[in-house]
Amino acid sequence: MSHHVFDSQASLKISQLTTGYQRRMIFDQLDLPPLPAGSLVGVLGPNAVGKSTFLKAIAGMRPAKGDIHLGELALSSLHGANRMRHVGYLPQTLPQPTSLVAYEAVASACRAARAELSRKATDSLVEQVFARLSLHSLAFRRMDTLSGGQRQMVGLAQALVRQPQLLLLDEPTSALDLRWQLALIEGVRGVVQEQQAICLIALHDINLALRFCDQIILFAPSGLLATGAPREVITAEHLREAYGIEARIESCSLGHPVVLTDRVADSAHADIGHITRDAGARR
């Protein structure tokens, strides 16, 4: 059992979120529909559209204006350690290759966030996370002897062991092979459902998002394009607009929708630094 009191109505509400960098606004008064507790939410969109910036703003790691509520809790008015008690953030960069063994790296992440737990309680949480992610074979390996993908899984374990109400995962599958991508997303989905947490997960793999996410937030270079159920958001038209590609959504032999990508459609997307919404005045 967790020490957190999970409010079953603890949806995530984001309104009027404004954030960016000194010379470049990335989100200007972004409003999203409430995201219910227990949901795995895919954050999708092309390179440089602002997925990482969005997650960092919610984590409180980038200056941002606007209102972020987690149930009754005004997350946007909490800062530093107070905010991080409620949020588990996994950055796009891999955890440091230290001389700690994986088990210790995860246990120390747990102790840092939840100093009140006994040694036994910490061990039991770490055990649970290693079991959930099938990481037992890595437990006593030093971090600096692990592969990139193995370290990425340990990074996820460090985020999960703290049992945050809100998990923010920035491309957590980028270093993982097919099996571990599935292990990660199934593990995260299980945790989110069991703990009635909310997970925002930035992904480039549209089919993984289509298959496993409950909700999708799709950003295009012009700003927020669509939010809602995966089958409604991931359409050929939206993929063209967001990514500048021609794609088809077909049905696989099990009846699930799959995206097949055919070709680049649109030279307007050719510039990876191009954000249409800040063309003009700010350029």
Ligand SMILES: Nc1ncnc2c1ncn2[C@@H]1O[C@H](COP(=O)(O)OP(=O)(O)OP(=O)(O)O)[C@@H](O)[C@H]1O
């Ligand atoms: N520290 C920074 N200073 C200035 N601009 C930045 C900084 N970090 C990111 N940007 C710019 O902000 C925009 C959004 O970047 P962000 O990393 O959020 O995109 P992303 O959608 O996560 O991209 P990717 O899929 O490539 O990881 C980009 O145009 C990027 O160049």
